[in-house]
Amino acid sequence: MSIQADKPAKKIKVAKPSKEPSAGVKKMKDAFSSPWASFAAIVIAIFWTIPTFGLLVSSFRPELDINNSGWWTFFLSPNVTLENYESALFQGTAVTPPLSQYFFNSFAITLPAAIFPLTLAVFAAYALAWFDFKGKNFIFFGIFALQVIPLQMSLVPLLQLFAKGLVFGDSVLIPPLGITGTYIPIWIAHTIFALPLAIFLMHNFLRQIPRELIEAARVDGAGWFSLFRQVVFPLSIPAIASFAIFQFLWVWNDLLVGLTFGGGVKDIAPLTVRLAEMVGTRGSNWEVLTAGAFISMIVPLIVFFALQRYFVRGLLAGSVKG
Amino acid sequence: MASVKFQKASRVYPGGTVPAVDAIDLEIADGEFLVLVGPSGCGKSTTLRMLAGLEEVNGGQILIGDRDVTNIPPKDRDIAMVFQNYALYPHMTVAENMGFALKIAGVAKEERAARVLDAAKLLDLEPYLNRKPKALSGGQRQRVAMGRAIVRKPQVFLMDEPLSNLDAKLRVQTRTQIASLQRRLGVTTVYVTHDQVEAMTMGDRVAVLKDGVLQQVATPRELYETPKNVFVAGFIGSPAMNLLQLPIVEGGVQFGNTVVKIDRAVLSKTNAKLVTLGVRPENLVVSGNEGISVEVDVVEELGSDGYLYGSATIDGAHHELVSRVDGRDHPHKGDTVFLTPAGGIMHLFDVETGERLN
Numbered sequence: 001m002s003i004q005a006d007k008p009a010k011k012i013k014v015a016k017p018s019k020e021p022s023a024g025v026k027k028m029k030d031a032f033s034s035p036w037a038s039f040a041a042i043v044i045a046i047f048w049t050i051p052t053f054g055l056l057v058s059s060f061r062p063e064l065d066i067n068n069s070g071w072w073t074f075f076l077s078p079n080v081t082l083e084n085y086e087s088a089l090f091q092g093t094a095v096t097p098p099l100s101q102y103f104f105n106s107f108a109i110t111l112p113a114a115i116f117p118l119t120l121a122v123f124a125a126y127a128l129a130w131f132d133f134k135g136k137n138f139i140f141f142g143i144f145a146l147q148v149i150p151l152q153m154s155l156v157p158l159l160q161l162f163a164k165g166l167v168f169g170d171s172v173l174i175p176p177l178g179i180t181g182t183y184i185p186i187w188i189a190h191t192i193f194a195l196p197l198a199i200f201l202m203h204n205f206l207r208q209i210p211r212e213l214i215e216a217a218r219v220d221g222a223g224w225f226s227l228f229r230q231v232v233f234p235l236s237i238p239a240i241a242s243f244a245i246f247q248f249l250w251v252w253n254d255l256l257v258g259l260t261f262g263g264g265v266k267d268i269a270p271l272t273v274r275l276a277e278m279v280g281t282r283g284s285n286w287e288v289l290t291a292g293a294f295i296s297m298i299v300p301l302i303v304f305f306a307l308q309r310y311f312v313r314g315l316l317a318g319s320v321k322g
Numbered sequence: 323m324a325s326v327k328f329q330k331a332s333r334v335y336p337g338g339t340v341p342a343v344d345a346i347d348l349e350i351a352d353g354e355f356l357v358l359v360g361p362s363g364c365g366k367s368t369t370l371r372m373l374a375g376l377e378e379v380n381g382g383q384i385l386i387g388d389r390d391v392t393n394i395p396p397k398d399r400d401i402a403m404v405f406q407n408y409a410l411y412p413h414m415t416v417a418e419n420m421g422f423a424l425k426i427a428g429v430a431k432e433e434r435a436a437r438v439l440d441a442a443k444l445l446d447l448e449p450y451l452n453r454k455p456k457a458l459s460g461g462q463r464q465r466v467a468m469g470r471a472i473v474r475k476p477q478v479f480l481m482d483e484p485l486s487n488l489d490a491k492l493r494v495q496t497r498t499q500i501a502s503l504q505r506r507l508g509v510t511t512v513y514v515t516h517d518q519v520e521a522m523t524m525g526d527r528v529a530v531l532k533d534g535v536l537q538q539v540a541t542p543r544e545l546y547e548t549p550k551n552v553f554v555a556g557f558i559g560s561p562a563m564n565l566l567q568l569p570i571v572e573g574g575v576q577f578g579n580t581v582v583k584i585d586r587a588v589l590s591k592t593n594a595k596l597v598t599l600g601v602r603p604e605n606l607v608v609s610g611n612e613g614i615s616v617e618v619d620v621v622e623e624l625g626s627d628g629y630l631y632g633s634a635t636i637d638g639a640h641h642e643l644v645s646r647v648d649g650r651d652h653p654h655k656g657d658t659v660f661l662t663p664a665g666g667i668m669h670l671f672d673v674e675t676g677e678r679l680n
Contacts (some may be wrong), residue, residue, distance in 0.1 A: 212409035215376050217478075218396045219403045220423035220470070230422070234413045 052297070058141065059290035061194055066286045073210055084291035097266060099274065099292055104251060106270040106296070113190035114247040120191070122240060123197035126228055128199070129206040130214055146196040155260055158189060161260070183268055185261040190251050198243060205239035207234065245307050249300045271296040324387030324477040326350040326510060327372065331392075332381035333534075344534040345382060353508045355501065356539075357525030359515055361557070366514045367517060367536035368480055373512060374480050375399050386477055397426075402471035403480040407487060408463045410455040410470075417442075417451040420469045441473045444503070461492050468500070472507065479504070479511040485520065497524060517556050522546070530554050548669075552676035555600045555669055561629055561644045563600045564612075566636065567673055570597050575670075578614030578636070582663060584670065588680045589672050593674045597679070600669035603629060606637045607660050608646040613662030616643055618653050628652050632659070 031037060054071040062081045106155065128140050164184045166174035169223055179185055209319035233240075251257075257321045258270040275296060278289050325326040328348040334341045343365040350356045370379035373384055375396035383392045391399050402423070406475040410419050417438050418425075424434045442448045445465045451472060455463055464484060471479055484500070485493045501524045504511050515521055521528045522542040527537040530553070538550040549555035555563050568575045574584040575597055582599070589597065608630070616632035619642075630645045645661050653659045 075452055210407070212405045212407055213411065215374075215396075216403065216405060216409035216424070216470075217411070218376070219374055219399075220403060220474075221397045221426040223395075223397055226426055230426070255456065 025231075034236045049137055054291055055297075058286070059294045061287070063285075063287040066290070067305060084287045085295070086119055088191055088288045088291040088295065095266075096274070096277075099295060101267070101270070102271045102274040103295060105268055106272075106299075108268075109186050109190075109258060109270050110248055110251045112183070113194075113251045114192040114244055116187060117194035117198050117247060118240060118244055121195055121202050121243075122233075123228075124195075124199045125202035125206050126232055129203050130232075131224070143196050143199050147200065151193050151256070154192075154307050155256075158185075158192075159260065162188075181268070185263075186258060186268070189257050189261045190254070193257070194247055194250070198247070201243060202236070202239060209235055216258070241307050245303060248303055257294045324379055324510060325352045325385075326512065327385040328369075328373075328382070329385070330382035331369075331372060331379055331384050331531075333365075333372055333377055333379045340534075341380070342534050343372065346534075346536050348529060348539060350510060350512065353510055355511045355513065355524060355526045356505050357513045357515060357521040357528045358520035358531060359518055359528055359557075360531035360537075362516055362530040363533075366516075366531050368534075370480050370482055370512055370514045371529070373478070374401060374403050378607075392632050397408075397433065400477045401480055402474045402476040402478075404467045404482065404484045406483040408455075408484075409468040410463060410466055412455055415452050415454055416447060416458070416466050416469075419455065419466055420447075420473045422470065423470075423474045423485045437473050441469045441674075444472065445469050456493050460488055461496070464488060464496065468503075472503075474632055475509075477510065479509050479513075481511065483515055484513075485515070488519075493520075493653045519560060530557060532557075547667075548678070549600075550678050552598055552600070552671045555678075556669065559602060561603050562594075563602050563669070564606055564645075565598055565600045566643075567596045567639075568599050568636070570595055575599055576660065578612070578634075578660065580662065582662070582668065585680070588670060591613055591679050592674075594673045596673045598671040598673055598676070599663075600664045600671065602667070603644040604646040605663055605665050605667045606643065607664040608645065608647060608659050609662040611660050613660045614643070616661050618655055618657045618659060620655055621647065621652055623649055625649055631661075632661070634661075663671060 037051055056073045057074050058066055060080050060082070061071070062079055063082065065074070065079055088098075089100045089103070090098045092101070124143075128136060128143075160220075161174065161175055163180050165172060165176040213231060213235075214227065217227045222230060252270075253272065254270070255272040255276060259273050262269045262273065271292075275289070277290055278285070326348075327350070330345045330347060331343065332341050332345050333343040346369060348356075358369055360366045368377055372379050373386075373594045375391065375394060379392050381642070383390055385391065386399060386401070409423065414422065417435075420438045420441060421434045429437075438451070439448070442451055445468060447462070447465055447469055448465075450458060450462060452501060455466065458466065460603070464487070471481075481500075485496055488496060497520060522545075525542060527539055527541055528545055530537040530545065534555050538545060538554045540548075540550075545554060545558045549558060549563075552565060556565055557657065568577060570576075570589055570592075571581055573586075575589075577584075577617065611634045614634050614636065616634045618630055618632045620631050622629045622631070626649050628647045628649045630644070630647045632643050634641050634643055643661055647653070671677060671680060
């Protein structure tokens with residue numbers, strides 16, 4: 001899936017939902033809605049879908065068929081089996097658990113790793129967007145600047161922190177946390193890596209809530225927390241949902257963080273780690289790999305289709321005139 | 323319900339040196355409808371927002387009732403505000419919008435519903451209680467915003483140009499509705515507008531601001547008849563008052579080819595050789611051959627009345643003059659006529675300070 005490559009471009013679009021379309025945007029809109037653009041989009045969609053479709057078909061074919069002929073020959077001699085899924089999901093070996101275990105691991109990693117950064121980011125963005133305090137802009141730009149730090153650079157220090165704690169000379173600032181081999185380092189790592197962008201995007205979205213709306217609620221007697229709960233949160237659900245989707249997909253498809261911070265412990269490794277292994281160690285067993293790959297794809301697809309309506313919803317319509 | 327007091331209240335925006343609101347002293351009686359009026363940028367909205375607690379007070383005090391609210395957050399001031407763009411919560415129905423403050427205050431559900439229904443009946447909003455704001459017209463949204471304020475039974479209503487987003491006809495209608503509603507409810511109201519007609523028709527008293535400084539607080543009638551200075555004289559009234567700088571002569575003021583008689587005691591208050599004479603259009607009449615000679619630029623016919631706009635040259639300076647004339651029988655464009663003050667109603671101001679002399 002190519003979700004990771006799409007990520008930044010799509011998110012930026014989400015961040016500015018209620019802006020008046022400028023001339024440039026309109027021009028772009030026209031360009032994208034021309035027949036040629038539609039045609040190009042369809043071609044791209046077909047190119048993207050065919051391999052996926054092939055994978056789906058293959059995953060239902062018996063081992064012998066997969067090894068002997070291409071997936072398109074399936075339509076000449078349909079031969080369906082669920083054996084691949086069965087063996088992929090439930091047959092483990094002495095050293096590797098069945099895929100169902102990894103499937104569970106992926107959920108156990110992804111859900112908290114999507115919810116934690118989102119919760120923190122929404123509150124941080126709310127404070128940065130609407131509270132008046134000294135150094136607000138400085139903090140915001142600091143967070144914004146953190147985005148340029150590549151994930152890879154922080155792998156070693158973070159791993160050290162989790163494994164050995166923080167030692168400065170002879171003094172122990174943070175003792176060894178003793179959490180390696182659990183989900184916790186993976187959650188923390190994902191949360192940390194997601195926060196700068198999440199705060200930045202949520203801040204930009206929350207800033208777009210009309211000032212009068214916030215003021216009206218304050219005059220109506222709302223404190224900062226009930227203002228958030230009753231007004232700001234309901235209005236930012238589209239932004240929260242769209243970021244939740246992206247973060248979910250990002251974490252679900254992530255291999256690097258899952259592999260390094262999982263510490264090679266099979267009990268907590270996500271699906272992606274196992275799939276990479278399958279390609280490496282069982283390269284000949286195509287039938288199990290196809291089923292496994294499809295299992296890992298199905299969840300992002302469900303998430304995306306279930307929540308996609310939030311992408312286009314203009315919830316702010318009608319609040320203020322114009 | 324309560325009175326409101328501004329005691330030398332000032333607001334300086336961060337980074338600015340000139341105060342947006344400069345030491346305002348203002349007392350608003352319990353149940354009074356006070357209108358803050360002035361040109362844009364005069365600080366009227368800032369004054370209102372200071373009272374609401376949305377704008378910091380950098381000097382002086384604000385009291386609601388006898389309570390000093392200068393440093394109290396808006397939620398604890400027991401005020402209700404109607405915003406220019408209504409600021410309705412888009413994710414709530416009309417009923418929820420109107421009951422929001424009560425919900426925050428922890429009022430029981432039944433009482434909340436009853437009070438919302440009462441307010442909705444008052445404003446003809448009953449059929450729309452379950453709609454979202456986006457499914458309402460501009461006028462209905464405006465009424466919901468009013469309803470949201472009424473439901474709370476607050477100490478003070480604050481209204482920040484609530485009519486400026488309505489079309490002209492609806493604005494005139496709603497204007498009277500708001501005024502009569504306020505009188506019925508008897509809640510102290512502070513109303514901000516840039517429209518002096520709104521100010522004159524709605525307010526018990528009107529406060530005129532300019533550059534953050536309070537110019538005059540008085541009943542609409544007083545403002546019209548005895549404006550305290552040149553600014554108020556020019557701002558209140560439509561079309562605006564004719565203000566001319568004329569030389570002081572023996573026995574009065576030289577007005578074209580005649581001398582307008584002015585009491586010596588009045589003119590002795592100024593040391594200058596000129597004085598600013600103000601005459602409202604209805605007091606400036608076309609006469610045979612007395613007064614200032616004016617070339618008619620245009621006559622606006624408004625049905626019963628007409629307004630004659632003309633230009634005159636006095637001591638080499640160009641002046642525009644307005645006079646009210648009969649709607650049918652009046653001079654025409656290009657004519658030259660003489661205009662002279664009638665009825666003796668004149669306003670005299672010091673040329674330098676702009677203060678009223680008589």
